[in-house]
Amino acid sequence: METGMAQVVFAALLTALSAVLLMSVQPLATKDCLPLLGGTPAVWAITLVFFQITLLLGYATAIPLARMGTLARCLILTPTLALALCFLPPRIDPEALAATMGESWPWWPLLLALARGFFFPVLAISMSAPLVQAWLAKTRQGLDPTPLYAASNGGSLAGLLAYPLLLEPLLNLTQQGLLWSVGHALWCTGIVGGALWFRPTHSGPALTPQPKPTPPDQYPWKVWLAASAFPSMLMVALTTHLVTDVAGAPLLGILPLAIYLVSFILAFGSSKASASPAWLSRAQVLSALILALLWGVGSVEVRGGLAFPLLLAHLVCFLLLTWGTHRRLVETRPTPEGLPWFYFALSLGGVLGGIAAALLAPILLSRAGIWEYPIALAGCCLFQPGGPIFWTKGDPLRVAIAALAATALAALAWMLDLGPGGPRWALIVGLPLLAAHLASFRPGLHTALLAIALLVAKLAPDPTGRLIWQERSFFGLARVEQTNGPSKGETITRLVHGGTIHGQACPSWVDKQGKVIPLGYYHPRGPAGDLLSLPEGSIRRQRVAAIGLGVGALAYYARPGEDWTFFEIDPLMERLARRAEWFPYLQNCQGTCKVALGDGRLRLASQPQATFDLIILDAFSSDSIPAHLLTTEAMAVYTAKLAPGGKILAHISNRYLDLLPVLSGLGQGSGMPVLTWWDSSSQAQGDAAKGWMASHWVILGERPKGLKGLWTPPQNNSPIVQWTDAHAALWPLVRASNSED
Structure with missing residues (x-):
């Protein structure tokens, strides 16, 4: 192989390796955050912003390095890479994340924890793409190295998809960190070798005519920044929109990012001189029309059983829209000498778009819904391939x-x-x-x-008047909606968090004592009501701990003299549950009901040993679950806090994940019998009009006397899964169909 071709291949492999490392570490870091922050999409969005910021700093560092000679670049790179290696393997600092407990917007502690564990190793590999391309351009005069950017995004896509499909199912977090560290050390060796091998040369004819270099102050900075900011903003906003209004399936945050990378691969896969496909501009604006139509109508109103077609439509249109925008960037990119500035501008625009969608919009527009989505959607339409006339006088x-x-x-x-x-x-x-x-x-x-x-x-005014309140927190968008009951004059108020109903109430439906009856998953004839309505003496429950508050419906079952503590991670949920005009359960609680803000597992761990007679786990009905509440280490906390003979009641209704194998694994590991009841009768018998919902519950512990429901042990051939804090793969638990809806 000729030296020139060998250098091109080496540059492509080195760029792809850095991209694989950069993208695979993002889900690893996100997974490391879950023991304190659960499965909220905001964790993924803010982690993405952190890596965008680090990538920007890496690109900024690459600009002066690209201009240095061989000796100078080696003198700078060697100690920098040695410093990065000192922080391997990368891990999240739990003490930094502990500051998030009880905060409405814990984005700063999360960014700080990510910086302590991941900043220096990620900063080092972030320099790779612009640095290697600039070195190659100076070594191979006349060669356009920008197709390497497509190779970089191809490596990013491979690293991103490899995590949920290969790394997470096969390796625990410690093993993932060690494997990533080996790859990082290999890249460090390669980049130092490249610094020595790629030397500026002026010999040989140019492969293509070289235009006169453009001074940096004449670059189209506004176009570069805006055309990179809006797709980045749209990617984050689309993830939030899909989880909130369309499907909310686990691992959904990876899909928009993967498609975002595919759009870069398609846009940068051909040179600047190559004409953009004639149909791309039309496909871009048509995709914008479809996405705008879906958002204007409201995907949440029409989704029903169409979640998958809607999801597919969103993702395909997102690809075409961002492909067109990024292709416009390719048409404006500079000569090879200006590539470091070009990639710096792209990275800066990505950071600005990510910050706008992940940090600013949720706070500034907390009562307005997901408005960053249509803003980014309209912004992408400013940039069409071919650069048509932008504006006319009229x-x-x-x-x-x-x-x-x-x-x-x-x-x-x-x-x-x-x-x-x-x-x-x-x-x-x-x-x-x-x-x-x-x-x-x-x-x-x-x-x-x-x-x-x-x-x-x-x-425009809502003709249904259904939505009466909405507000966003770090943990998602919460809506309070009202619908008509089965009889005239009856109104059912429900709390919808993301795409999941977390509780509902009808003030006119009361029991013999005048208390409002719980609805949804918690109605008296369902699994929760069956266990919690047992006569005194059937089950000891002097002190009860409940992880997950919702609207506080379980407080209905508290009796005089009982002490109930609800552990809730989202302060917004407590504020809504205390709105007695909507959800009167906490106010009407006959026992002592307290709400402790913070992560349920950590707050429970701080309680005295052998304190609770019953622990209720009710944090898994949403589509993004806090997996750290179902690990072996979490079970050790629960059993330590249970009084002798105590029991655990777990609510595992979920449209996309079958969590029964995990609960069976917890029962097997702790020696506690397992009983399960999938109550589909509430749905089959038409009781939905009463506000009843089908639900799936599990009891860990000896069978209480007096149970009337269809509680049965898991089947003998049922799978058993044991999660740990270091290894909890969601992919094997994904349902073939969302039967529990």
């Missing part, structure tokens, strides 16, 4: 007319008293979006009209 007037027309359509729908459905959606959503799409040949006008259509669609 476009501002057209925008003003469109705003008045969209407002008039919304007012017309309100005056005509159009209920939810096709006519209202056609007037408020369909016509304004169609007008925006017809103007897509001018990106500026198209974006303005699209923004107006989305704004009016969401600000």
Whole structure:
């Protein structure tokens, strides 16, 4: 193999290795955070922002290194890499994360913990792509090294997908960290070798004509920053939108990031001189129309059994939209001498977009819903391949007319008293979006009209009046909705967190004592009601610990003289559960009911030994579960806090994960018998109109006397899974179909 070709292959392999390392460490770091922060999508989003910031600093470091000679670059790289190796293997500092307990927005302690464990090793490998490309460009005069960027994103995609499919099922966190450290050491050896091998040369003819270098102050910085910021913002916002309004399946956070990387591979896979596909611009604006239509109508209103088609539509349109935007970036990239600045701008734009979606929008727009999604969606439409005419003289007037027309359509729908459905959606959503799409040949006008259509669609009065409150916290978007009961004048109020109903109440449905009856998963004839309604003496329950509060429905079963403690990680949940006009359960509790904020496992570990007669685990019904509450180490905490003869009641209803094998593993490891009841009768007998919901519960402990439900031990051939803090793979537990809905 010729020396030149060998250098190209070596550069591609080194770039791909660094990309694999950079992307595989992100889910590893996220997994390391779960014992304190659960499975909230915000953990993934903020971890992503941390790695974007570190990548930016790595690119900034690469700019001066790319200009240095062989000796200087080796003198700088060697101690830098030695420092990075001192922080291997990377791990999260639990003391830094302990500061998050009870905080509404624990993003700063999370960033600090990530920095302590991962910053220096990740900073080192972040320099790889721009550094190697710049070295190769100076060594091989005339060669366009930017296709290596596609190789870099290909390695990133491989590293990202390898984690849930290979690394997580086969290796625990310690083994994953050691394997990553070996790869990091191999990369360090390679980058030092590259620093010695790639030497500037001016011999030989150029492979392609070299244009005159452009000074950095003449680069299109605004285009670079905006065209990289909006796709990054859209990626984070789309993840939140999908989890909240569409599917909420586990590992869903990986899919938008994977597609985001695919869009880079497709956009950067061909050179700047190659023309963009003629159809890409049209596909980009059509994808924007579909995504805007789905968001304007409200995916949560139409999803039903269409979760998978909706998810597929979102992801395909996201790919086409970001592909077009990134292709516009390729069309504006500079000569090889300016590539470090180009990649620095892309990284800075990615950081700004990630910060806007993951940190600023949830706080500044906490009562408004996921508004960062339509903002990023409209922003991506500013950049179309081929660079069509952006704006013309008469476009501002057209925008003003469109705003008045969209407002008039919304007012017309309100005056005509159009209920939810096709006519209202056609007037408020369909016509304004169609007008925006017809103007897509001018990106500026198209974006303005699209923004107006989305704004009016969401600000128009809701004809159903169903949504009465919404607020975001670090742990997701919480909605309080009201629907009509089966009889006239009855109103059911429910709390929806993400895509999961966490509790509901109807003030007119009371028992003989005048207390509001719990609904949802907690109704008296369901598994929870069967155990907690047993007569005194059937089960000892003087002191009860419940991990997970919801709307406080379980407090209905507390009796005079009993001491109940609810451990809740999200302060927003406590505030909503104490709104007695919506959910009166805590207020009407006949025993002593306390709420302790913080991670349930850690707060429970601080309680005296042998304290509780019953521990209730009710934190798994949402689609992103806190897996650290079901590990062997967690079970050791529970058994230590249980009084002799105590029991554990676990609620494991989940649309996407079958958690019974994990509970069976906990029972086997602790020597506690396991009883399970999948109560589908509430759904089959039409009791949904009463506010009853099907649910799946497990009892760990000896069978109490007097149980009336269909409690049975797991089948003999049922699988048994034992999770540990270092190894808890979700993928093997994913259901083939979401039967528990």
